[in-house]
Amino acid sequence: MTNSPPLPDSTAPSAASPASRNPERRREPLEGYADHADAVRLHASLIDDDPAAMFQEMRRKHGPLVPILLDDMPAWFVIGYRELHHVTSQPQLFGRDPRRWNMRDHLPPDWPSLPYVTWQPSVMYSEGVEHQRRSGAISDALDTVDRTELTLICEQVADLAIDEFSGDGQTDLISQYAYRIPAQVVTRLFGLSETDLPHLVKDVNHVLGGSEEAASALPRVLGRMGRLITDKRARPGHDITSHLLAHAARLTDEEIVQDLIVLMIASHDSSANWIGNTLRLMLVDDHFSMNLQGGRSSVGEALNEVLWKDPPSPNLPSRWAVQDCELAGRRIRRGDLLVLGVAAANADPQVQPAAHAGSGANRAHMSFSHGEYGCPFPAPELGEIIAKTAVEVLLDRLPDVYLTVKPDALRWRPSLWVRSLEALPVRFSPTVPVGQSPSNTWGAPR
Template identity: 35%
Template sequence: MRTSHRRRLSDMTGLTPLTATTSNADPQAVYRELQEQWGVVAPVELEADVHAWLVMGHHEICQVVRNEQLFSRDPNNWRLFTEGVVAPDSGLGPMMFPRDHASYADGDKHRRLRGPIDDGLESLDEHRMARFIRATCNELITGIEHLGRADLVSDYAAVVPLLTVAGFFGMGREQSHELRAAFTAIVSSAEGSQAEAYNLERILTGVMNAHRQTPTDDLTTAFLRHPNMRNDFEIQQSILLMITAGYETTTTWIAQTLRLMLTDPRFAGRLRGGRLGIDDALDEVLWRDPPMANLPARFALVDCELGGAHIQRGDALIMAFGAANNDARVHTDDPWLEVGNRSHLAWSAGPHACPAQRPGRMIARIAVDTALHRLHDVTLAIPAEEITMVPSPWTRCPASLPVHFTPPTPTH
């Protein structure tokens, strides 16, 4: 029996924490329980006394993300933020507080700030990019293949996207590893994530100053020169947006695809000549366990109804892509009906849809292919059910993928 949810979010108690959808071994079970109780739009707890609506229906998410007139990306429209209910040092800050970049803007400002990102991605030479990604992957595998064991998350999946995306901006390895430590803290929304956000900004300011003095053929220089950028802060925040989004989502996509290919009989068979390959596994992850399970956030500009819920002006709405991709209205378990189905929301939709789908897929595909090709007889070193996820309300990234493999025969 569904519970009535016409009360204010702030008046509700005993709500399911959003983290239950990402930490549970079966997130779909949690989504189902929420839908059985509330419907496709359910109240959830982000942190103590901070509640939001979790939008789980495919149709309802499309309604929200395609309608800037009713649902804003600007956190300045979040009532709990403007009223000071959310603490300034909240772990939600890096993902939900205002920032001066395209992701948190609407209308003309969004289009102006999105322009340099679209132009920068369009300018990337895909052949050169593929060579860079492949060289990065091979270098990392060469560093571990003689060991016979590795953690495919910390040693590989979490490193490839960061080195690659940071490389697009002309950053070196040392800077990339500094960025990685900061990103891990930010996405967890844990204590200290705000301090790491400031550390990220410090690093990027140094990169911008260096590229202003010595321009090079990379995205940092392109951003510095782009006419849409009005000041250094906008440039810094736009670089931060691209690296943050590219790093976390691609890391999760690679890690989840490797997990699938090492544990699921349909895909593990590929390692022994089976019929389902890397592209199938990449698509399966986008559908069943998308890199961004819950995307923050939209903020209601008016009182309205959505999926049976009474949304009030200033309420926050979280997009549950992990639930919407399993909505029976768009996805079935019949493989014949799924041929060519690209209606998943892993990339979101509307004006804020991910602009880096092609580079993201290229990074993920090359990374997975290189690991499976170079690491001979690779097998998971723990039972599949012991794989845990990195604590985060937003993503479901395996914390570790320990594997064994046969080292290459030494050459003399």
């Protein structure tokens, strides 16, 4: 759904990165960056529960384009809505290939955000005609997904997840629900066999979570996706993989494997965070919590509110200047890194002073980025179906769900790149699993 990397960040870096503890390592990349003398230091430990105040102070001191030291590497933080729209609308000026970065030779091997700026042969880092060829094939394949069938798959997956804890009367809605759903839905759309599904989803969660098994899990993911390509060449079906294989773009097997992995991991991480952040909002906000007992009318509004206030990917280290240029009155050098401040741009008072007052109906947010390198992972419409269905099923199944801690006790995962709760502990009245109820049929309309 967003420009998440194939290998996202796993654990929060320490308050002082290795580079910041070594003055000699820090000094060299700053040569020639006199305009970064008052740069804002940006690293995960600075992101608190409410970053809005930090954005406001940055905007007051620096305007819509902030010179930053991203874990001690000079870069630019685009926090103005108009400026972010301009950058994402000009692919000829601001490219997506991280090999353009003029600081890449200075990166230490333990730089915290290295996975986000490491080039890989996927659609995510392609540009120009090549990007159009590969993203066009993905878009065409996603267009073949039947929306009704997608909703039914989401309901089945969500019901199965709830069945695992419905009799307990308590659970963590992040690890036991939000992170159990998107990958299972997307891999079913790929046409993966039911026997391979649980193993692949488990390995995806290892990769995303950065566990000790992540290094061994990624080759297993690659292997399973390679076998999927072989199977679908022999026995094509009505699934995303088969459509990519048959597409006029003539993608190679390696290209399809790379792009399916990007599609799966990016959609899983961002959709899971969208689900979790929406459930949090509906449990802690009086406006939404009052509607938990009487239907679904507020679910769509809550989903959109989250995209304004707590987007799943608040910042994206994803543009590099193709040539020397000017932005917001500042000189940008060829190869400079621009970090897209999605959450900050959404909060830009110059564009929308009262944006959040009516944001439930306003969809002008930048949470899916914009332009040619915007979000195809999956199409925002499909991502919304996944998130909306997951929230609706939970509220249908557990109508009396409530938080077991005070709202201010909830903690956000310390990260620059994802907006995700560490946990969302809840209680509810224990219920009989759907699979044990004779009145329920998989896929029955809710």
